[in-house]
Amino acid sequence: MATPTFSFTCFSFFFFVFHLWVICQASSNPDLKALLAFKAASDTQHKLTTWNSTTDPCTWTGVSCIHNRVSRLVLENLNLRGSLEPLTALTQLRVLSLKRNRLSGTISTVSNFTALKLLFLSYNEFSGEFPSTVTSLCRLYRLDLSHNNFSGKIPATVNHLTHLLTLRLDENRFSSLIPHINLPNLQDFNVSGNGLSGEIPKSLSGFPESSFSQNPSLCGLPMQSCKDIVTDPTRPGTEGATASPLMPRGNPTTVASSPTSMPNGAMPDKTTSTHQNGTTKLSTVALIGIVLGDVLVLAVISLLLYCYFWRSYSAKMREGKGSKLIESEKILYSSSPYPTQPGYERGRMVFFEGVKRFELEDLLRASAEMLGKGGFGTAYKAVLDDGSVVAVKRLKDAQIGGKREFEQHMEVLGKLRHPDIVSLRAYYFAREEKLLVYDYMPNGSLFWLLHGNRGPGRTPLDWTTRLKIAAGAARGLAYIHNSCKSLRLTHGNIKSTNILLDKAGNARVCDFGLSIFATPTPAGPRSNGYRAPEALDGRKHTQKSDVYSFGVLLLELLTGKCPSVVDNSGPMSGYGGGVLDLPRWVQSVVREEWTAEVFDLELMRYKDIEEEMVGLLQIAMTCTTALPDQRPRMNQVVKMIEEIRGVEVSPCHDTLDSVPESPSLSEDTYGTSQ
Structure with a gap:
């Protein structure tokens, strides 16, 4: 049995070794010296109590690390003083926020921050000109220098920051003109409360007036037009004066034509009067000639046009077309389903329960707009004579067997009803024409919301909406699987x-159940990015394949990248034979512990959502596991998504494990479709 003295000695030895190991670990961090130097110079009130040389810097308040290097430094509202200079040695910083302190002096160089993405220095006492080395930070997304004492010009080199989403320079002392800033991703811009002058560049005119307020000498959209500004070179400071209605515009030395208003009461001589009278008579003659010439030219042109169009119209009448050709421009479909030969079987419109009925002729007369072309045909928006709107899909690229097989499958699909799917309302079958009629979704597709109009003036898709769409689409797909x-x-x-949005912005799954009509030819690049590995080699599509595709959809929501684009350059090349393999790319980034790199730039503007984004990312990666048996079922995916933000649990959450078969469907109906 060990004596107490020996036990105490052993404990002391291990404690000493552990303490020595901690000190070695702390001292091995190459950023320790820079952090301690900044604390010694700036923390005059000793608020950074956890910052000491005996502990690991990665555990200090406001410090986060990647691979034992400081990547994030957030020290806000701590009454820090002094200079930023000691921190310039932190070469791996990605986020630096020193808001609401009392830091001062000029910012000489920040070019060492080559990995920096977010820089927040607002509400301090920095001075001097705009820090020129900031424009070398090519990866910067957010730059906030507001509420400081910067002065001088705003340099045109800010255009080098091509990834910039935020540029806030308000409440400083900047002067002179605003340079032509053309940053394609810029969403948040503010230069109010400075001494800027001149015309606002057109590239910035889309921002609100509040972005430019308290700059008395600024003009142009969205502020007062520069044409309304009158300057008097003899009176300094009148650049912002508004033109008076009593002040004549133009040359101030111009006098009126009235003889009594001429200088010194001088009268015009007779020569001038005679000359003026002669000019008047000549002008009247010229005016009459011009009018007659115009009338003659118009008459000749009208005659030529009449002859041309009458000749074309006569030719059409001779060919038996006439007004029918003009009417055919409104017809939705190019090939008529009506019988053209003896023995041709005419089709009929088949409606499902509760649907307002109309005839095929109503569809053919409807004004139409093409919505898009997919893997099974073209979709149209059709406005019927009574004002109702439907979406019509014309199946052209589908491999359809006999009429009975088609009708049986449509009977199954047509009776599926759920708030998160687009209901099939009717169908038409003929030998040369197959039509599907759906509810029309007025707010377009998720694809357009994510990838459409990526430029100035775009309204980004916010995080709450993305999460709501993900949950709705998951519920719709889970219902299809369990119906x-x-x-x-x-x-x-x-x-x-194939994820559409209704009037209320809710996600609706469309085009379900059509994969049985797919042709055996390999799918094009547009869908390869979503296909599960086992579905690429021609094997039958399964519910687990749907789960994989849904996982790719979640990655698309998180990254803002389209998995169906061809990408043969850059860090994403080499995946999927030219088509972006989004799951493999995300896995490679996460494997390097750079998880934040995968998220869409448009999501960087929202605070306190990192945990939710990482949660959805984990669900997506689980869904895109290579082995089908390791993927969850869709009802499990629904639960996981709704647990990310508990307030959005669906009413039928508890029944997802055993979704009852639709009461409108019977086993007899199922059996006829197999």
């Missing part, structure tokens, strides 16, 4: 163009 357990229905073509 008929004997058939085990699949969607077969999950992608962002």
Whole structure:
């Protein structure tokens, strides 16, 4: 049995070794010296109590590390003083926020911050000119220098910051003109409360007036037009004066034509009067000639146009077209389903329960707008004579067997009803024409919301909306999977163009159940990015394949990248034979512990959502596991998404594990479709 003295000695030895190990670990951090130097110079009130040389800097208040290097430094509202200079040695910084302190002096160089993405220095006492080395930080997304004492010009070199989303320079002392700033991703811009002058560049005119207020000498959209500004060179400071209605515009030395208003009461001589009278008579003659010439030219042109169009119209009448050709421009479909030969079987419109009925002729007369072309045909928006709107898909690129097989499958799809799917309302079958009629979704597709109009003036898709769309789409797909357990229905073509939004902005899954009509030829690049590995080699599509495609859809929501684009350059090349393999790219980034790199730049503007984004990212990576058996079922995916933000749990959450078969469907209906 060990004596107490020996035990105490052993404990002391191990404690000493552990303490020595901690000191070695702390001292091995190359950023320790810079942090301690900044604390010694700036923390005059000793608020950074955890900052000491005996502990690991990565555990200090406001410090985060990656690979034992400081990557994030957030020290806000701590009454820090002094200079920024000691921190310039932190070469791996990605986030630096020193808001609401009392730091001062000029910012000489920050070019060492080559990895910096977010820089917040507002509400301090920095002075001097705009820090020129900031424009070398090519990875910067957010730059906030507001509420300081910077002065001088805003340099045009800010255009080098091509990734910039935020540029805030308000409440400083900047002067002179605003340079032509053309940053394609800029969303938040503010230069109010400075001494800027001149015209606002057109590239910035889309920002609100509050972005330019308290600059008395600024003009142009969205502020007062520069044409309304009158300057008097003899009176300094009148650049912002508004033109008076009593002040004549133009040359101030111009006098009126009235003889009594001429200088010194001088009268015009007779020669001038005679000359003026002669000019008047000549002008009247010229005016009459011009009018007659115009009338003659118009008459000749009208005659030529009449002859040309009458000749064309006569030719059309001779060919038996006439007004029918003009009417055919409004017809939705190019080939008529009506019988043209003896024995041709005319089709009929088949409606499902509760749908307002109309005839095929109503569709053909409807004004139409093409919505897009997908893997199974072209979709149109059709406005009927009574004002109702439907979406019509014309199946052209589908491999359809017999009429009975088609009608049986449509009977199954047409009776599926759920708030998160686009309901099939009717169908038409003929030998040369197959039409599907759906509810029309007025707010477009998720694809357009994510990737459309990526430029100035775009309204970004916020995080709450993305999470809501993800949950709605998951519920819709889970319902399809569980609606008929004997058939085990699949969607077969999950992608962002097949997630539509209704009037309320809720996600609706469309084009479900059409994969059985897919041609055996390999799918094009547009859908390859979503396809599960086992579906690429021609094997039958399964519900687990749908789960994989849905996982890719979640990655698309998180990254803002389209998995169907061809990308043969840059860090994403080499995946999927030219098509971006989004799951593999995300896995490679996360493997290097750079998780933040995968998220869409447009999500960087929102605070306190990192945990939710990482949670959805983990769900997406689980769904895109290479082995189908390791992927969750869709009802499990629904639960996981709704647990990210508990307030958005669906009413049917508790029944997802055993979704009852639709009461409008019977086993007889299922059996006829197999």
